Amino acid sequence: MxxxxxxxxxxxxxxxxxxxxxxxxxxxxxxxxxxxxxxxxxxxxxxxxxxxxxxxxxxxxxxxxxxxxxxxxxxxxxxxxxxxxxxxxxxxxxxxxxxxxxxxxxxxxxxxxxxxxxxxxxxxxxxxxxxxxxxxxxxxxxxxxxxxxxxxxxxxxxxxxxxxxxxxxxxxxxxxxxxxxxxxxxxxxxxxxxxxxxxxxxxxxxxxxxxxxxxxxxxPLVIKSDGTKFGKTAGGAVWLDAEKTSPYQFYQFWINTDDNDVVTFLKYFTFLTREQIAELEEQVKLSPEKREAQRVLARVMTELVHGEDAALSAIKISEVLFSGNVETLSGREIEEAFKDVPSTELSGNEEIGLVDLLIAVKAAPSKRQARQDIESGAVSLNGIKVSDVEKVLQSSDRMEGRYIVIRRGKRNYYLAKFV
Incomplete structure (x- = not known):
């Protein structure tokens, strides 16, 4: 070479x-x-x-x-x-x-x-x-x-x-x-x-x-096509330490790469062959909505820095959050996936009504609003839509014995951790 x-x-x-x-x-x-x-x-x-x-x-x-x-x-x-x-x-x-x-x-x-x-x-x-x-x-x-x-x-x-x-x-x-x-x-x-x-x-x-x-x-100094500095997010630097930037967050950084930057980053950061990069570049031109180049970039980089298991877990978390089927996540994956969403610790010994849970995690500003959201089908618990405003949650409703993932609407997630 x-x-x-x-x-x-x-x-x-x-x-x-x-x-x-x-x-x-x-x-x-x-x-x-x-x-x-x-x-x-x-x-x-x-x-x-x-x-x-x-x-x-x-x-x-x-x-x-x-x-x-x-x-x-x-x-x-x-x-x-x-x-x-x-x-x-x-x-x-x-x-x-x-x-x-x-x-x-x-x-x-x-x-x-x-x-x-x-x-x-x-x-x-x-x-x-x-x-x-x-x-x-x-x-x-x-x-x-x-x-x-x-x-x-x-x-x-x-x-x-x-x-x-x-x-x-x-x-x-x-x-x-x-x-x-x-x-x-x-x-x-x-x-x-x-x-x-x-x-x-x-x-x-x-x-x-x-x-x-x-x-x-x-x-070269790595500058994104929009002129902003590479490697910075709203949360700060993207670290190589998994404790500072989780593998899922790391994966998300790369998969959110702009179409105008993805081929450049594939050349800069991966060890893919020229033929593989040329094929992905063609896919960016013909089918940008599939974001195949970004998926490859994110998988390869996460595997390079954090290992194959972490990369597969990051991919799984991404797919689960897209589909809403969070019940398949392990406790570690839940912590990783919802690291940046509002999180509330509750007593592990107490039952709690669904309306009160929405208030506790600040998913609703009032009991009236909480009831309206539940009745309209806007609330899901651990990936399952709930409509019973009188529902009382038991320990058996928690994932891994301690987590309840609340989704309000399509994109608003909240995490209740029972300790």
Missing amino acids: DILQELRYRGLIHQLTDEEGLTKKLSEEPVVLYAGFDPTADSLHIGHLLPILCLKRFQMAGHLPVALVGGGTGLIGDPSGRSTERSLNTSDVVEEWTDKLRGQLSQFLDFESTVNPARMANNYSWLGELNVITFLRDIGKNFSVNYMLAKDSVDSRLSNGISFTEFSYMILQAYDFFRMNSDINCSLQVGGSDQWGNITAGLELIGKSTGNKAFGLTM
Whole structure:
């Protein structure tokens, strides 16, 4: 596989230093490459997927990826892509988050391969040893202030102000590349387009310090066709941690992809073949209402991040909510499916009348309205329509012994949990 041709087909090359030289090197030997991930939260999010999957694509092509977790740079804060200063986290917090990110990265890269195993590194192992004299004399002297001010990541912050702490981030990341190059012969750094200035700073340091030849590659910033930022929802970021963004929510994010974006995302994020993508692209043109491309994208991405069982469960939940047959859901699936709907905890020992239940979960504003809704057939319990305003609910009416799913009208769901 010509990895650069594959990346170009998928639209994953935004900037590249010395394409001819890198093409030659990649064809001659397995290349060590890396991408960095700073622990700015306790989980990676889908904005990190492009560099993660880029490393995976290189490994599939026979090269040697390194996932560098920024235990050191995470204590400083990258100004790239930000208009304001980051809040600094304590070393304990950064260390905890670093461990969590290492675990997540191991889901995507093969560290057990006997041919070209992936590796993990933590830049705190060398940045933590630096003293200020060494930093200023041996590293800082290689960078002019004018050179640093010209970088977008710094220039864009000058109007709002940038601390010396974040101003120095570029040099620290450049030193990362230098150390990776010196220690393990790493000759390629990949990252998002906002990392171009940091990557080329590393090339500058390597060239001045050792004369070695190294390369940089950035991927495009993912922007949806409507101009909004990719990876954000009304509830915030879409995380890779199932506790922060459930597999069902993750699946829903992808299945709601716009027709104008779905083929691009299939190229960016999946490992489907060109033929498979071309077939789905044709279906988008001929039968967009079937949303087959979105279904494939959502299934493949959920399986990639959360596993096959989680993907199948997410599909099941989606189908159940569409049909209304919620009685087939397990307790875990109920919790996942109705995570974002109004939820009310009630005493597990009490019987409760249907009218009172609708009031308790705020499905109706008054008993009069509750009775009208029941009599008109607008209320369903656990997927079954009810019309008896005098109905009293027993423990036997609860799913899994503790859940009652109330639907009022076609789309308004409420969850009662008996504890």
